[in-house]
Amino acid sequence: MTAHVLAEAGYSVLILEEGRRWALSDYGNNCPEGMKKMYRRRGMTPIMGSVPIGYAEGCCYGGGTEINSGFWHRTPPEILLRWKAQYDLADSYPKDLEPHFIWLEKNLHVSLHGREWPASTRMFARGIEAMDWSYQEVPRVVEGCESLNFCPNGCPSGAKRSMSLSLLPQAEKNGARVLTNCRVKMLIKRNKRITGVLANLLREDGTQELIRIDAEHVFVCCGATETPSLLRRSGIRFHIGDSFRVHPMLKVAAQYNEDINAHKSVMPLLQVKEFWPEISLGGAFFANGHLAMLLSENWPDNNLLMHQYTKMALFYVAVRGTGKGTIRSSLTGEDTTSIRYDLSAEDLRHLSKGLARLSALLLAGGAKTVYPAVYAIEPIADEISAIRWLDQLLPKAGISLTTIHAFSSCPIGERIDRCAADSFGKVYHFDNVYINDGSMIPDSPGVNPQGTIMAFARRNALNFVETNK
Amino acid sequence: MDWALVYQELSAVALFPWFFLGITIYLAGHVARGFRTKRLVSRDAHLSLLTASSIVIAGYAANNIIPARVGELIRAGMLSERTGIPASQSLTVVCIERILDGITILLLCAVAVVMTGSHVQPFIGIVPLIFCAALLLLLFVTYAPQRLIAFISKTANIVAPRSHDAILRHAAAVVNGTAYISQPKQFCAMGSASILIWLCDAGLFICIMQIFNITLDFWQVLLIMTIANLGVFIVMSPGYASPGYIGTFHVLVMQNIVALGYSQSIALACAITLHCAIYIPIMLWGGAVVLWYGISLGLKLSLARKARPLETSLAHIPETKIIGKQSVSALDEHATRFMYRLTEAALPLNQYELSNPATVVSCCADFIQGEIRNLSKKIQMLFYIGMLGFGTLVCFRYLKLFPELPLPVRIRIFNWWAYGKIPLTRQLFKLIRSTALLSFFEHPDVMRCLEEKNDKRK
DSSP: OHHHHHHHTTOOOEEEOSSBOOOGGGOOOOHHHHHHHHBGGGGOOOBBSSSOEEEOOBOBTTGGGGTSOOBOOOOOHHHHHHHHHHHOOTTOSHHHHHHHHHHHHHHTTOBOOOSOOOHHHHHHHHHHHHHTOOEEEOOBSBSSOOOOOOGGGOOTTSOBOOTTTTHHHHHHHTTOEEEOSEEEEEEEEETTEEEEEEEEEEOTTSOEEEEEEEOSOEEEOSHHHHHHHHHHHTTOOTTOSSSBEEOOEEEEEEEESSOOOGGGSOOOOEEEOTTTTTEEEEEOOOOHHHHHHHHGGGHHHHGGGGGGGGGEEEEEEEEOOOSEEEEEEOTTOOSOEEEEEEOOHHHHHHHHHHHHHHHHHHHHTTEEEEEESBTTOOOBOSHHHHHGGGTSOOOTTTBOEEESOEEOSSOBSSOTTTOSBOTTSBBTTOSSEEEOSGGGOOSOOSSOSHHHHHHHHHHHHHHHHHHTO | OOHHHHHHHHHTOOOTTHHHHHHHHHHHHHHHHHHHHHHHTTTTOOOOHHHHHHHHHHHHHHHHHSSTTHHHHHHHHHHHHHHOOOHHHHHHHHHHHHHHHHHHHHHHHHHHHHHHTOOOOGGGGHHHHHHHHHHHHHHHHHHOHHHHHHHHHHHHHHHOGGGHHHHHHHHHHHHHHHGGGGSHHHHHHHHHHHHHHHHHHHHHHHHHHHHTTOOOOHHHHHHHHHHHHHHHHOOSSTTTOOGGGTTHHHHHHHHHHHHTTOOHHHHHHHHHHHHHHHHHHHHHHHHHHHHHHHHHHHHHHHHHHHHSOOOOSBTTBTTEEEEEEEOOOOOOOSOOHHHHHHHHHHSOGGGSOOSOHHHHHHHHHHHHHHHHHTSOHHHHHHHHHHHHHHHHHHHHHHSSOGGGSOHHHHHHHHHHHHHSSOHHHHHHHHHHHHHHHHHHHTSHHHHHHHHHHHHHHO
């Protein structure tokens, strides 16, 4: 987003991308192959804490948008007002962001599925209607989805308008240059300015070079974990990496009496709005491997369910994380990042309640049994078993959580006592370094964050162009 | 000192077989040194064992005729010229070798002191301090290279901004020099090679002492060898520095043999013979190497310059400056035997009629191994500590290594650890069971089996 705006405004832009540039023909692999190609550290970036959380992020040309579901939400107004109150975030009222959302939705072809819902979505809808809860079909950054079910491994049809197919080519057309396989080691600091970066450039022949790139302005857009890590490695630590947040997510497998064939269709497209923004219920990507991983929490009892994979579908309960997290670069300065998030009591309560509600919904929608990714708890086969989690807490030692939504590690806002950068991403105490990615989001948005991140990124980039005329 | 007696002892020396056997063992030690050099530069250059050994010996030969260990610089220069690696990198490699040598000698000396109950000359006291400081520095550069680069970049930016890139280029070369030993396994391998090298030197001492009927036990010989080598290391003290260590070496060897009850004349004769055994073959081999090197140097240098054009920026991105080459650590994609056996125990193989289960297991094991190697170093270390604990406990319980156990037993053990009631063991095995099942159920053969089962069910 940043490169697109700056290149269009006539700036000389150089994008440094750590991952590789893949062609569309390289997409659509099975999960292990996809992880090898497109994920940071092949998906092995766990978040440590009182309850370890499996976390994965993209590391390729196009970043996380290559491997996400493409779900699009505008930031809930209530959340924006909270950020205004807590972080004094300037120009962040819904009306301020609306033009950016409109522009993005038009240019990224944000739209509804527009075809008959797949079986897993229909089952989910049946449950929601039985519970009489409010819900929505979530628009996606997808045009003409063919239901190939490759969202997390790169959409081979090109229907998903990921950055490698949408804004990046436009930026390159406007003159932006891209160096892939280029990992920035540190920013070169001189007083209050960044004069350039030191990076490792991996060549096609397998050799690697240490390079220095000089720059007038530096935008750090490495994601919620790597942006603070890079800044800290470079000696920029003011409120950097101290307030990391995620959306902890508990997955469940639902077994139905009839064939769902979730492995052959796009993930369920609906989300329950009834408990937003604290609790969100929805459908998750399905692959046999993912089903096996979920069932492995109680594998000796559940392994035979794999034979009925056509009757299974995966769903999730996600909560707006209120725990505290930190991001630290490794002590040795190596290219690894320590990620920590401690689940709060509120998170656990919301997850337990979410499980109760999701299970009740799925059972009402026709599911025979619900299998949560929690060690040693009985499968949920009736409403009474589901409802008990409204009052009981899930066991911390047995719960298996994942997330793909991470943010807030370098919050922006005018409150210098708690923010790393001003309302438009300019890092405090520095003249020419900016943060413009998920790390700047001041707090958990409670919805899929792609829309929020892109709208703020566009707003900040345009502000930069305006103020540097 | 009765020089007539010394002459008498020397003239009565029977060179065959001990003298020649000693030289053979000593030269084998130098070939081992060559092997160590070859491995240390293996990430950036292919060096034959003969060339690597010749470079080492040329350095030793130079040390024999020039004082103050100038031979180490000559060795680094030759290494740089023969491999094309920067001089700072080759100097780092030589430093690593010398630090490993120093630490190995100190360890062997400490063991010999304990085993013989002797005391050590006081001048040795400073040597451990020097080597320990050097080892700490080496560990810092090896295991925190980015910290070093960052520190040097920041400092250079303040102190000498114009020379920032040049300074950083040297720092990067130093880091590259340590890249090979950045894997603990390889560090240990180089340490083991160093022990072998110095045991070869001890072998020479044993052989030469046999000529003079000096019958000492192994630990006493080891003590004499280590003290002699530690002594000649101290070049800073003018009293000890001399080309070829003439005098220094003899005094140290003689004093120690005399202290064990032998006459001065025998001890000096033994020291002189030892020195000859060290000096003559090295000078012959080293001299030949230097001669050959001198002849080919001019041509090689001009060819090398032509072969390595200096690229200062990327063609399409002029604001980019190439500072220097960096080592790439290629990930080993293949599973260890332990991981293969563990994976085999984790997979529900008996439920699926796979045409080639071994291939599936191998594929899954490779995937798991790759995933583990991508974990951050901290988590990886915790994981390996856990696995070491697991392996040890299994070994104690069954008196066999885990991979040696039959499959049903391994499955039982795996299930207990991965799905049992202890959260810590479950957490440790979560990574393996999850990635094993993910790769298994995404494998085309397994997916085909599942589909067939599903079709039959319908």
